[in-house]
Amino acid sequence: MDDRPHNPDGLMENQTSFDLKAAIRNWRQNLAQSPEFRTGDVDELESHVQDSVAELEGCGLSAEEAFVIATRRVGSGPALAEEFARGNGQALWIDRGLWMIVGWAAISGFKSMAESTAQIAFIPTEFRTDLPLLVWILPILVGAILLRSLIRAEGVVPRLLGKLQGRPLALALTALGVGAFSLLLRVLALDYITGHRMLREFILGNLMSLSEWLIAALVILVMARRKLRLAKA
Amino acid sequence: MHNTAMLSKELVAASTVPLVLSVLGKGETYGYALIQSVRELSGGRIEWTEGMLYPVLHWMEREGMIESEWRKAEGRRRKYYRLRKEGRKALEAEQQQWMTVHTTLMGLWKTKPRLI
Numbered sequence: 463m464d465d466r467p468h469n470p471d472g473l474m475e476n477q478t479s480f481d482l483k484a485a486i487r488n489w490r491q492n493l494a495q496s497p498e499f500r501t502g503d504v505d506e507l508e509s510h511v512q513d514s515v516a517e518l519e520g521c522g523l524s525a526e527e528a529f530v531i532a533t534r535r536v537g538s539g540p541a542l543a544e545e546f547a548r549g550n551g552q553a554l555w556i557d558r559g560l561w562m563i564v565g566w567a568a569i570s571g572f573k574s575m576a577e578s579t580a581q582i583a584f585i586p587t588e589f590r591t592d593l594p595l596l597v598w599i600l601p602i603l604v605g606a607i608l609l610r611s612l613i614r615a616e617g618v619v620p621r622l623l624g625k626l627q628g629r630p631l632a633l634a635l636t637a638l639g640v641g642a643f644s645l646l647l648r649v650l651a652l653d654y655i656t657g658h659r660m661l662r663e664f665i666l667g668n669l670m671s672l673s674e675w676l677i678a679a680l681v682i683l684v685m686a687r688r689k690l691r692l693a694k695a
Numbered sequence: 696m697h698n699t700a701m702l703s704k705e706l707v708a709a710s711t712v713p714l715v716l717s718v719l720g721k722g723e724t725y726g727y728a729l730i731q732s733v734r735e736l737s738g739g740r741i742e743w744t745e746g747m748l749y750p751v752l753h754w755m756e757r758e759g760m761i762e763s764e765w766r767k768a769e770g771r772r773r774k775y776y777r778l779r780k781e782g783r784k785a786l787e788a789e790q791q792q793w794m795t796v797h798t799t800l801m802g803l804w805k806t807k808p809r810l811i
Binding site: 502503505506507509510512513514535536537541542545546548549550628 | 725726727728744745746747749750753754757765771772773774
């Protein structure tokens with residue numbers, strides 16, 4: 463290899479296994495750390511940068527050059543955050559409140575499933591049949607999916623939530639579904655443990671928990687709709 | 696010295712909304728394409744900090760001038776904006792105001808003796 467010092471092409475080629483996707487992901491995450499942006503804002507800015515990079519690459523720039531210029535043109539994070547903050551005030555708080563409740567729903571659902579698992583875990587193995595196996599595996603599965611979504615930027619859960627954002631009713635029904643399902647699992651687990659003896663009482667007891675989920679779903683519905691209306695002006 | 700080629704900051708800020716309204720008046724589009732058409736039409740003399748356009752778009756949306764929708768095209772998700780009735784009215788008002796400034800200035804400049 464020619465090792466003249468003035469060989470920009472060679473230098474570039476040596477260094478660049480430039481990962482455009484990762485660079486954009488990093489840029490996006492940096493931006494998303496500013497509380498002034500809402501999810502849709504960052505999506506929109508990213509879509510802009512993607513278009514800009516594609517066009518610059520079309521002009522013959524390398525991916526890295528295109529990325530540097532595109533992100534420079536779109537503006538620096540703090541300056542953008544300042545501009546976005548002016549308009550986002552109220553919507554931002556609704557956004558935060560909404561995701562807090564969604565977070566509560568996710569954790570409660572998971573906790574409820576995990577409890578069913580824990581209850582059944584102390585039953586001697588010889589009594590276990592197919593149903594508790596399902597009860598066993600589900601929380602682990604759900605936990606794994608949640609964890610993977612948290613670790614990876616493009617996980618299943620954020621993508622799903624992103625889609626549901628524009629559909630308040632679907633979002634609320636999903637929360638209600640998670641709640642009902644986790645309660646059903648608890649009832650089934652107890653049914654299995656007690657051998658039908660306490661089922662009726664337990665179902666009645668859980669109706670109270672169900673109302674809790676109903677309220678949560680209702681709050682989610684109202685907030686998500688309010689948020690949509692704000693976004694639609 | 697004034698740079699005659701580029702628009703001043705103040706003028707860029709003042710003309711953003713009428714420019715957006717005018718581009719959208721020709722049909723719906725997304726932010727990146729909107730910036731591109733303004734750049735092309737102005738011969739590169741109107742240069743926006745691209746990201747700054749979006750808060751303006753969002754403000755115009757809240758004001759009811761435009762509406763938006765996420766859509767997938769060419770394998771990429773983009774947020775498309777289009778004019779609403781309120782926006783058309785705003786566009787007409789802007790047109791009148793800018794024309795007033797324009798004709799006034801033109802009238803003043805015409806009287807200036809030209810060098811032959």
